[in-house]
Amino acid sequence: MTERFTADTITDDALDTLYAERDQARRIAVALENETAAQAARITGLREQQRAAASAALSLRAQTPTAAQTTLDRIRSANNWTDVWTALGMYYGMKPEKAGAEARARRRSGVIAGLADAEQRLHSARRSTKRAETERDRLAAEVVRLRAGEQQPDPNRPIALCTAPEWIWHWNRSAAESRLATAQRVLDSARQASTCFEGNHRNRLDQLQRRAEQAEAERDAAYRERAHLIAYLAALHPSHIGPTDPTAPDWPVLIVETPAGQMSWHIAPRDADLVEHVEPTGGTHQGWDGHTTEEKYRRLRELTRAALEELEQPPAP
Known part of the structure; x- marks a missing residue:
């Protein structure tokens, strides 16, 4: 089963894989079209051969040994299915022209059926290719959106000294586990900083409140x-x-x-x-x-x- 990529896991290698899968699907569709036509022809021929052999076997019982032997000799020496059907038609009393026309008609029916099956498979392959191309375009657009604003950093500079666009570049190329770990560290640091700030802020407010109450008491005493x-x-x-x-x-x-x-x-x-x-x-x-x-x-x-x-x-x- 082909791996399904998401916006969190898409990479340049993944895009290359999607392009390769699309090209391979197109090649498979063309090969299926050719193979289907050949298989349809062979299947049709085998079916007709079985049907003809069964009919000939039944008919040969009611014919004279000489007529039956003549028909079998013609079938064995036939170069194609048209010759086989012509021999069988003549065995059942058809003229050579009518037997040949019947043979060609049957062959055309078999070929048409085979082509219809091949066309259906081709349509299925084209739909698969279209879905793959749509998914590829969606993922490519998502990659562009996620990488907006990024800037490739200097490889010799530590990540801690990177600018915001350079940090985003590193983030977009990090594994999911690394992103989660980094996000957790940032949240922990933010909570700690917020706690320190709020604690000091509350202490400062308490001090100011006490001073205000003291000043109010002194004012009331003066009044x-x-x-x-x-x-x-x-x-x-x-x-x-x-x-x-x-x-x-x-x-x-x-x-x-x-x-x-x-x-x-x-x-x-x-x-x-x-x-x-x-x-x-x-x-x-x-x-x-x-x-x-x-x-x-x-x-x-x-x-x-x-x-x-x-x-x-x-x-x-």
Whole structure:
């Protein structure tokens, strides 16, 4: 049985084998055509000879020994089947012309039957050749597709130093077992590299997450500390608190009216317990006077200086 090649096993030697098989199939088809014609002729002749011999044997029993002997002598001396059939026809009372015509007709029938059989075999051989050529063309196209982009490397250079096209050249000429082993090594290396990268990435993310949580805790602590000081300042001066900032409705604004001017701060919702003594903002309270952050802390510094000056003054007698 002819080996069937696939895209994974096709090689230059395999293509040469397919070409050789195609040429051999064509030669066999021609030989079959000639041999079939010869065999058909011989088979037809043998059949006719057997039929004629049987008919002659039966007829000779009813004929005179002289007529029978004459017919047998003619058959033995015949040079071809036409002469045999002519002798038999004359034995049964046919004229030589009619017996010869009958013999030629029978021969033509045998030849036609033989040619039909040979033609059928020839068609079968042609179909086999066509299938072989189609398979060859398919495999050749598959080889072209698989080898697209490859480049023959320098034989003196190690495979590890090859370029991508040169590596593909080596891959396309490797056995299936070698390809599977190489693919497994690549996958193992990729998994190991991915594991190392992901592990380090996760560690880095965990570190960043811890830093973010620490920074958030420190920020909340700073807000809490500031809220303590603001609550104390609000206890010293007229103050009110309410959600007066539409850009931050969850953070109420605490406004302190001091001799140095108005000051205001946003209070975190979690620090609301520290300013429960401050009355809510109402219609009688003065709203934000438009001071900036810089102006607020300038006023706070002025208030601090005034308080220090007051403390430095000698007590009244």
